[in-house]
Amino acid sequence: MTRPDIRSVAVIGGDGIGLEVTAQGRRILELVAEKRSLPVKLVDVDYGVDAYKAHGEVLPDLTRRAMRDADAILFGATGGPAFDAIPAQARKAGSLLVVRRDFNLFANLRPVKVMPALYEASSLKQRVLEGLDMVIVRELVGGVYFGEPRGIETLPDGERRGVNTHAYTSTQIRRVAHVAFELARTRKGRVCSVAKENVMEAGRLWREEVQAVHDADYADLELTHMLADNCAMQLVRAPAQFDVIVTDNLFGDILSDCAAMATGSLGMLPSASLGPVEDDGRRAALYEPVHGSAPDIAGKELANPIGSILSVAMMLRFSFGMGKEADLIERAISDAVASGARTADIANGSRHLSTAEMGDAVASKLTALLN
Structure with a gap:
């Protein structure tokens, strides 16, 4: 078991672009943990197509246990043609609906806020x-x-x-x-x-x-x-x-x-799915961008990681009580976008960054704010 003073986060990329955007959310969480001396244990586990290929299950027991033991779950995306090719019963047994039900994640929060720099993208x-x-x-x-x-x-x-x-x-x-x-x-x-x-x-x-x-x-x-x-x-x-x-x-x-x-894009939106507060003050919580697996662009580094990064900000706010750091992540994203950083979905045909390059831009702004 993880010691009480260490925050445990189960990191699940899932399918399609979920793997790419979650990698950027993960790096931002690691950056905050480093700069604020926050003891965080990140546990990477499989879900979806890769999990089925390796274990014969969409949601293996190892992944389920890691999610139960975690203080928070950072999730990527699920679905796509490869996922649909999995037998229906196996898909149903490990679906995100099952996760929501089993963890009693009854309240889903989806913030919608427009950055002035992206008015033209809308x-x-x-x-x-x-x-x-x-x-x-x-x-x-x-x-x-x-x-x-x-x-x-x-x-x-x-x-x-x-x-x-x-x-x-x-x-x-x-x-x-x-x-x-x-x-x-x-x-x-x-x-x-x-x-x-x-x-x-x-x-x-x-x-x-x-x-x-x-x-x-x-x-x-x-x-x-x-x-x-x-x-x-x-x-x-x-x-x-x-x-x-x-x-x-x-x-x-x-x-x-x-x-x-x-x-301007579905890729801009984060979400928090929260369970009831237990007697010990803990609650199950899953954080994910609202977009799907986007198989048409998966593996091309075209996906917008902002939704995943903002989901990390929600994690800090709702699960870790770090509202100030959550504000700094939001400000870093706004600063990066204001300085011209764009992924393809919000670029309006102009030059755009890759998924990782957008992560670089946000990380650079955030590092300056955290110092």
Whole structure:
């Protein structure tokens, strides 16, 4: 077992570009640990295609144990053609959905903040982007991705039918609502709850339970409600109106990807998936960029590592209590981008850096800030 004074981080590159971007997130974590004399034990373990080739499992026992023993998990990406070629049962047994469920990672935080230097990289106008700084809090272990019954069946008349069940309990809704309200207390004090209560009973329950939590414990904060389709429209019409959005698993998945384009690229967004705080003060926590494995560019050093590096900043903030250092990482990224550092996805056709070169640019700025 790791000594209590040593922070253990399980590092899992996963599939595709996950390996490349996680390498840069890892180096930034090592840099902070060195400069701040933070005792960190980084444990590299396999997941996904490489793990299946080596062990016959997508999520081997060794990897699962390392994740359980860790104070935090730094994850890369999963999926792609090679992953899809793995037998369905093996994929299902080791899927990221299983990890989220087994570790009870019920609250997913996805910050969306635009750097002025990247206004031109966004598909939205500058006047729409100014002041955009929000967090989408997505419930992560309930809803249609986990509901039963589910499956594909053949009906008596030969028709095939796919079934997924969208279900939530009061407890599931209330606990993620608490996370959203507590986060809003550290920000601008505004929460927007997003559901489809006009056509879905689970959506009506969502609205009622979020409202009840607000009225009982957070009446000093502002709470509004918005239909999910309207929220999608507002994210491209006037995204700066939002502070904290709290929503369910499906809508959170869709809306956060929509919001990502305001930043110029999905590669810019980090995330933190958090479990409940245990009696000893620890909580399971997995940090990852929101993008997928991008097999079309994997191995070409074209991927943007900023999402992974910002995920490390979230790790320092939420798992290690190092908010100042997290701020410095964010500033180093902003400084690097302001000085012209760009990967292909945010370069607008101009000269761009490789994944590792972008890591170099951020590391250089961060070293100066940490000294």
